[in-house]
Amino acid sequence: MGIIPREGIFNMDCVVLLLKKSIFNPTLTLPIFLALQYTSHGQNLLSTLAASNNADIIKLMSRFKVLVALAVVGRVNHHLSKGSMNNWKKDVFTPNKEIVVVTGGSSGIGAELVRQLTKPGVNIKKVVVLDVQPLLYTAASNVASYKVDLSNPADIAAVCERVKKEIGNPTVLVNNAGICRGKNVLDATQKDIELTFAVNTTSHYYLAQQFLPAMIKVNHGHIVTVASAGAYVAAPQMVDYNSSKAAAQTFHEGIAQELVLRYNAPKVRATLVTQGYIKTPLFQGFQSDSKFLLPALEPETLVIEIVDAILKQESRHILLPRAYNFISGIRGWPTWMQNRLRGKTGKLMTNWHGKQVLK
Template identity: 45%
Template sequence: MDTNSQSHGEPSLVFDSLDIDLVVKVLSHTAYSPFFLFLLPVFFFFQGHKLDDPPILITSAYFVLVSFFWLLKWYARLYRNQGSLLFGPGAVDWGEQIVLITGGASGVGELLANTLAVRNVTVVVLDIKPIVTENYNITYYKCDITKWEEVEAVAKKVIEEVGHPTVLVNNAGVVQGKLILDLSPEDVKQTFNVNTLAHFWTLKAFLPEMIKNKSGHVVTTASVGGIVGMAQMTDYNASKAAVISLHESLRYELDKRYHAPYIRTSLIVPGHILTPLFSTTHFPSSWLFRFCFPSLEPITVAKAIIAVLDEQHSQTVYLPFYANFTPLLPLLPSFLRDLAQWFSGADHAMNSFIKVSGRREDEGPVSDLSRHSKSE
């Protein structure tokens, strides 16, 4: 094979699959793993170094520092979940769980529903469109979750026909992708109805039984957009910021007012996911950008949610790795904040956005809109 025939502008398959998340994953099992680091001073000792030699002192100090970090992280998680120092939560009996997913007919919700169903979990999907599945243990209910009366009526049917959900995954979402002055009142209402108010309606419908049983798990899907601002995303980001605040307040109400601290509340904060919702966004195509700001496959998010449910711990999950730093951005000086915004390409990602998912009747089909935009 002629190696010179490959274009310099086309990265190899190896580099295509390499991103910062993979690097961090490797480091977490090596350079940031106390179990691995413990072996380093031992290795130098058996190489003939004395205990006060620099190689042993440096590696030992680094081992203690990393171990302290992991111990602090472990204790914080233990405290948040009212855990015991000796005993963690038992394994999930998936056969006893009823998982209700909003927006489960497509994207992450569909993958999550089908993946759980393979585990023989009873899954309930609420959506305005039916889910395409061959799994017998997925029950679909047509429901406009933006309307309390409809959620209340469907909830009664779910409880009567399937049972009380033990896990609630508020996953449904919609995005308009317009500048603030281009947003119609219907656009703003739809965004907040789906992304925010629907969470209130499902909680009002299904949380009482969880409180009664002092157990359950509420998973809230938010977005990095709920933490940092982006152009052409004002309504979406505001709705996700409200959801993050709802999640935080719900935790304290359950802990302090309803005296139900064992109801787990987990928050998923993803970046860009490769679903129809954001299929027409455009980001820089450079290798460096893809390395630092990789887009998420829907299955990655679905697996993260399942891992949260498996662990039975309340937690906040940021995906991908860069999302962990978004809470720090508002603390930066404005010039550094703007530099990060420029590098992320967030303010121009929606320039040619076309709404594909969640279109209302008054918006017309996507094909008509596409032809219209081409004719212009």
């Protein structure tokens, strides 16, 4: 993502990005600090400033030291998190040898993901779309599409066998497909509930069972779980959706540990995506009252982050908009704060009329 987000400059993500690239960037601030502390010119300047007894300058220098410290701590934290998520093992993504599977790749986030993965110069061997509907766009020549009902384990198994036989063993699995029925708990039918969990959660298990063994065997691969920021905060008319996405997040956390602790495959990456409101047909009419903190995102904004993780062969937690970094810890908040936030979700789905592919 560039300095100025696609969603404009009047939002928190833009502010955070600007701060990270400026005063909280130790690459810029640390050399200045070291020069002031350990060079003769810097020491002379500090002595002159101290002798002036200017309270504002003294406060400014003190705050600058705090900023430098925070920037360094932030950079160290990022390094430790990155290393830990990738099990302190490096690996390389070789595009002309990689086969990427994208579920729900016919529209929305999945379609944008396919487009980004097949842009000129990326040169991925094959991108395979698994979806119940045909492609709604003209795809590149290295895209193959298979019709599959992700709510049906037998259909998943049969189609996956075809993919392995006709294309080869996938090295990247992006569990992106998702549905939302938009009903209150008492209005949801048995089919609504079972279908939501089947597509949003249990299909991840069946697809992993089909494709992960080959990745584990060569200790190379990547499984991407597209969950939702809704996994952190439930809302009316989304309880089944929120629950299924929370379960998908737990699936990611668990499979990441099993890859290391049970299958000795530390180079098979596991990326979690917990995105907020994305402008896709699935969430037409969704309302967000906080356009500054939680702006509606273009699919490309999210997808570029996912593609970057895939091409760099890195496990990541992609959480956008960035304000959700704060909200993700809601269950550790005082109860009154949790209830205050959840109490603001009542209007989110009032005018929702998302696209329903499965009836």
